Amino acid sequence: MKIVREDGDGNVLSGIGRAGRLMAEAFAYMPHVLVNGDARRSMFSQLYSTGIRTLPVITVVGLFTGMILGLQVGLALRKFNQEIFLGATVMISLLREMGPFVTGICLSACVGSAMAAELGTMKVNDEIAALEIMSIPPVRYLVAPRMFALLVMSPLLAFYACVLGVMGGGLVGYTQLNVPFAQYMSSAMSIAELKDLFTGLLKATVFGVVICTVSCHQGFATRLGAVGVGKATQRSVIISFLLILMFGYMITRLFYFEF
Amino acid sequence: MIRFENVHKSFEGVKVLDGVTFEIAHGEILAIVGPSGTGKSVTLKHIVGLLTPDEGTVSVKEGARIGYLFQGGALLAWLTVRENVALPLKETTRLSGTEIDAFVDEALKAVGLEESADKYPAEISGGMVKRAGLARAIVRKADAVLYDEPTSGLDPVTARNIHRLIRAVNDERGLTSVVVTHDLSGACSFADRIMMLKDGRVVLIAKPSEFMKSELPEVRDLVSASKGEI
Ligand SMILES: Nc1ncnc2c1ncn2[C@@H]1O[C@H](COP(=O)(O)OP(=O)(O)O)[C@@H](O)[C@H]1O
Numbered sequence: 074m075k076i077v078r079e080d081g082d083g084n085v086l087s088g089i090g091r092a093g094r095l096m097a098e099a100f101a102y103m104p105h106v107l108v109n110g111d112a113r114r115s116m117f118s119q120l121y122s123t124g125i126r127t128l129p130v131i132t133v134v135g136l137f138t139g140m141i142l143g144l145q146v147g148l149a150l151r152k153f154n155q156e157i158f159l160g161a162t163v164m165i166s167l168l169r170e171m172g173p174f175v176t177g178i179c180l181s182a183c184v185g186s187a188m189a190a191e192l193g194t195m196k197v198n199d200e201i202a203a204l205e206i207m208s209i210p211p212v213r214y215l216v217a218p219r220m221f222a223l224l225v226m227s228p229l230l231a232f233y234a235c236v237l238g239v240m241g242g243g244l245v246g247y248t249q250l251n252v253p254f255a256q257y258m259s260s261a262m263s264i265a266e267l268k269d270l271f272t273g274l275l276k277a278t279v280f281g282v283v284i285c286t287v288s289c290h291q292g293f294a295t296r297l298g299a300v301g302v303g304k305a306t307q308r309s310v311i312i313s314f315l316l317i318l319m320f321g322y323m324i325t326r327l328f329y330f331e332f
Numbered sequence: 333m334i335r336f337e338n339v340h341k342s343f344e345g346v347k348v349l350d351g352v353t354f355e356i357a358h359g360e361i362l363a364i365v366g367p368s369g370t371g372k373s374v375t376l377k378h379i380v381g382l383l384t385p386d387e388g389t390v391s392v393k394e395g396a397r398i399g400y401l402f403q404g405g406a407l408l409a410w411l412t413v414r415e416n417v418a419l420p421l422k423e424t425t426r427l428s429g430t431e432i433d434a435f436v437d438e439a440l441k442a443v444g445l446e447e448s449a450d451k452y453p454a455e456i457s458g459g460m461v462k463r464a465g466l467a468r469a470i471v472r473k474a475d476a477v478l479y480d481e482p483t484s485g486l487d488p489v490t491a492r493n494i495h496r497l498i499r500a501v502n503d504e505r506g507l508t509s510v511v512v513t514h515d516l517s518g519a520c521s522f523a524d525r526i527m528m529l530k531d532g533r534v535v536l537i538a539k540p541s542e543f544m545k546s547e548l549p550e551v552r553d554l555v556s557a558s559k560g561e562i
């Protein structure tokens with residue numbers, strides 16, 4: 074079963090199988106990315122473009138997510154005169170769920186879509202086939218550096234989104250709900266546990282792997298010219314969104330459900 | 333060198349190759365002609381294993397290295413011509429930088445692209461892209477090179493230069509070549525034999541002189557069209 078197919082679409086199950094193998098191979102080539110000079114350069118350029126493409130969007134998204142959370146939760150808490158818990162509530166929701174979630178969505182839209190379009194264009198221009206004929210594994214040459222970049226970048230960006238979100242929540246608390254910033258921060262820091270941070274970062278990492286796998290697989294599966302590239306891009310974003318939601322739930326269930 | 337025996341291939345129920353049989357000897361240049369969509373590219377892709385036959389066998393000499401010049405060149409856009417040509421050596425051999433440079437210079441010289449070595453694919457003309465693709469195909473000491481429409485979309489003079497290049501590279505390096513083309517008179521000038529495919533079948537495979545004299549209606553149609561008769 075070839076990862077890069079020339080003939081036919083196959084069914085959904087064989088697609089999942091190929092995507093899984095693509096991911097496994099990308100991880101197997103990880104040492105190559107670190108050892109080989111050209112692969113390392115390619116990985117750094119992926120790191121850079123991942124960061125650059127996402128940073129402006131994630132700044133806005135992170136900040137506003139925190140502000141919205143702060144406002145909604147703050148208004149609810151005010152009914153019970155419990156505004157002192159504003160920081161804690163915003164912190165928990167960002168760290169455990171919203172930070173990684175919005176990061177995954179931004180990465181999928183900003184980076185995954187571009188990956189699918191790039192690889193899809195290469196596919197319809199026979200560049201992927203050319204790599205195979207030259208005995209250069211496309212997964213090693215194209216996917217492994219991208220996987221590495223997302224693996225590193227998504228937890229970092231998720232952390233950044235959380236920090237900005239907490240700031241945004243504090244800003245709203247201070248300006249709209251009369252919650253002093255110091256009180257907000259001490260409430261936030263008192264509840265945050267390392268477990269929350271690590272499950273959040275784990276989620277973000279898993280999302281990064283999902284996005285890279287889905288987008289590269291859709292890119293490689295592209296057929297039929299420019300229309301196919303458009304379809305691959307669209308599908309990469311839709312499938313990533315769905316999987317981010319599902320994996321997000323599963324990880325929460327795994328780490329927070331008390332039996 | 334390369335042998336097809338009764339090869340059948342369908343895509344989603346549509347028959348593209350319908351019992352194709354032919355053989356190419358070492359050192360030979362075979363030109364494949366025929367209308368668009370009859371499976372010429374599909375035939376080439378079977379030789380390198382990008383596609384596998386539904387029925388029948390494709391055999392290629394054990395251990396043969398095959399270079400492939402794709403219709404659009406298939407150069408990587410973010411690498412210069414020189415880096416594109418160096419890519420197969422860099423990624424699949426343990427040669428040193430200077431050794432790679434030497435091989436790349438030799439290949440670029442063979443196709444006459446020394447001048448544009450540091451340009452990106454988007455900055456050079458279609459003919460130069462094809463020559464760069466050819467340099468990349470032969471840099472790794474190939475045994476056979478497959479060309480998919482190497483001259484389509486090129487002006488006649490550039491096309492003739494590419495034809496000369498195909499012949500020269502084939503003979504100087506002791507290769508075997510398969511050239512898909514729409515240019516029948518061009519094919520007569522460089523090929524040892526010409527094969528016509530139509531509707532997934534081999535209509536005729538013959539030396540250029542015999543091919544041009546064939547009485548088969550499909551072939552006569554193609555020959556008269558290539559002479560500009562209306
Ligand atoms: N990977 C593929 N998947 C599905 N159909 C294909 C594929 N490759 C080629 N075909 C179909 O096979 C037929 C022959 O294609 P091709 O060999 O490219 O023609 P040509 O002789 O012009 O090179 C066309 O109808 C094309 O649509």
Ligand SMILES: [Mg+2]
Binds near residue numbers: 480
């Ligand atoms: Mg073709």
